[in-house]
Amino acid sequence: HVRNYMIGDIVARLKRMQGFNVLHPFGWDAFGLPAENAAIKNNVHPEKWTLDNIAHMKGQLQRLGISYAWEREIATCLPDYYRWNQWLFTRMFERGLAYRRRSNVNWCESCQTVLANEQVVDGGCWRCGTPVTQRELEQWCLRITAYADELLEALDRLDTWPDKVLTMQRNWIGRSEGARVKFGDPVPPGRTRERIAADIEVFTTRIDTIYGATFVLLAPEHPLVERFAAASPDPAAFRGQAARFRAQDRTARLTGEVPKEGFDTGRTAVNPFTGQPVPVWVANFVLVEYGTGAVMGVPAHDQRDFEFAKKYNLPIVVVVQPEDAAAVPLEAATLDAAFDGEGRLTASGPFTGMRAQDGNRRMTEDARSRGVGEGAVQFRLKDWGISRQRYWGTPIPIVHCESCGMVAVPDADLPVVLPKVVEFTGRGDSPLAHVPEFVNTPCPTCGRPAKRETDTMDTFVDSSWYFYRFCDARNDRAPFDPDTVAYWGPVDFYSGGVEHAILHLIYSRFFSRVFRDLGLVKIDEPFARLLTQGMVLKNGDVMSKSKGNVVDPDDMIARFGADALRLYVMFVAPPEKEVEWIDTGLEGAARFLARVWRMVDYLMPVVVSAAPPAGLTFDADERALRRRTHSTVRRVAQDIDPRMHLNTAVSALMEMVNDLYAFADKRGLRPSGRAEDPAAPPAPPPKVDRLETAAVLAEAVNALVLILSPFTPHLSEELWERLGHKNGVVAAGWPAFDEAVAKDEEVEIPVQVNGKVRGRIIVPAGASDADIEAAALASAQVRPYLEGKRVIKVIVARGRLVSVVVS
């Protein structure tokens, strides 16, 4: 976290010095399970635990010198903030974007609460890793799927987002185009299998293979399964098999550990293209929540179906042949794996001979015209289940009334305040349900006794819109003023860990669009630029209390100072990479800052009394130092924004300091190496004869202190003041940079002969290509390599290199 806040702070400080109006806010995402669990464990109220932690961390951030706009500080656990969660929930409820339904939900036994799909990682809880089980519960859901298409399509325009995040979101939304097709009741009498009571609708992306569909598979949870069971000769056995599949460990199923299994329902359905009856089976690998919960089995062209057919001896029919003319035609009898590539259709009635892709289109049309199917788009994205059976979260502002049903709490009655006196058991039923004063309330509509909803909201609701609240953090009439958000929004620069790639960043994109459709914001995408910063590791592991490898920023501040810590963390690697923490690196940063301090402190009398450089005539060394000063001013700014290479910005600062030392050395100026030793004789004061030398030193030192300040604000402010400036580094602004001064006077150009560097020439900057070529060919270093050879070609590359080709 500290690294992330530093990155943002350096950008904010640069932009402020460049004259931008910078909103650099901070808030506390303070609801959630850790506080509640700590409360149970330590017998302290979650609110106290949370507020104490906030106070501690705020002190730490301030000691690090992170320049936050504390007057806009928010904490999501305070009614000032969460009332607007409730307000927004109410708006969504009115629009059908928030709804309640009974469904299977992910349940974490350890956290004793529901998890959203996004919060299930490798079949376990994202927070504690406990394997997730399924429970049937009444759940409030937010209809994120209403925005699925838009959330997907807009990713194409987020061109500054990391590819990784875009890909993860695309996969998560998981759009696939295909068709829904009905496998109907067999009509003709006299079959051995009985008629079923309804068509079975399947979803497929490969309708072109439908002539090879030789069976239909239902998910064990599919509604028809129970109907078939009831009508079967042995309902108990039937139900038992289905129940066994349903009970199979979901985690094992997800990791592919459970073998594919199924059983025959004894029913048939008619393939709407072949007209042939096909058996209907129940299979453990078919997912009820995806598509229609039923699929057609095409063993020749789908590997899962192939394995299933082999295991249960179901017929295999090849309907796509690879187009590769040399290939041996596939035959069902000899097939050892499904062929899922493109090719030409065979044994597909009127579609035979078409390319599979064309067949796909034509067969979808055909199905539609005959009323047996239609094109369909399917998403993997599910609606977002937000009910949590815990205490420390935003109360859901709904009242359940026996006569009026579910009624939203009117805006005037918001916030629904979280009661303070609650018993925490961690048992997994909502703690609020045991607080009668909270639960019992008159129905807002009819006034009769009614009961409040006792679940609280997923804390990701809190973090899905807080960035707009910062723009107008003290507004008590609305979540924010639209004009104010129009001024600030969208967020220009957003940095955080890649762990937010799906959860937070997709929810926020969803909420932004809800606000847009409510007329509160005009933008779609909340975050214009996204940086996913790498984590800081210690001994190859993520720092965590349980591993005992945490580096406490306060310890580092005490030992080396906040500035050294900031400089080191920025220098050690580019922001998006992971870094391994090493103490010696921090020592190096502290050493560098001591070096800066010594030189600036030593030169102070010269700097304070120096003339401005305008109108002076400088010697070569002085011009070189000015060149370094001006080019570093430019480079540091560009390395921060737009390049976001904070590590090379620090390198540039170090190079400048090295040059400053070298220049000073040439002029007999050298600060004492032991400034901290009071017994050491004081260094003689700097003696500078030339007006011009004093001027370039002053220019360099003043600029250095300023351009270092985003990284090392404390050191820079102190030195800046000592250098006789009054109003601080931000008021001073980013130093002006003069292209003419920064430009090299002459350049060294390598000369290659047949691709090898054989010499170097020095030419005035801006020399013409012809002059450079002539100088290269005349060079004493190069000439021996041209003796007796014929020069075929000479290339002068952008004034940077000469390449001579000889035979």
Add this chain to the structure above:
RNA sequence: GCGGAAGUGGCGGAACUGGCAGACGCACCAGCUUGAGGGGCUGGCGCCCGUAAGGGCGUGGGGGUUCGAAUCCCCCCUUCCGCACCA
């Protein structure tokens, strides 16, 4: 399996549009600072041959494009990350 990112000295990394590979720093080595430690300063530090001058090799491996490749293309290997029976 699918997808994303990445492989450069002992280490972290630099090389911005194809143009001097290894900037900057860490570690290490040698020297100076009247002794030690600490601090500071100077120099060295990719690999191989060579006392040296100099030469050869070198950005995971192999091929290619180009006057020129860490950078572009093809194949392969490795690592990390994400998704994973999505029909």
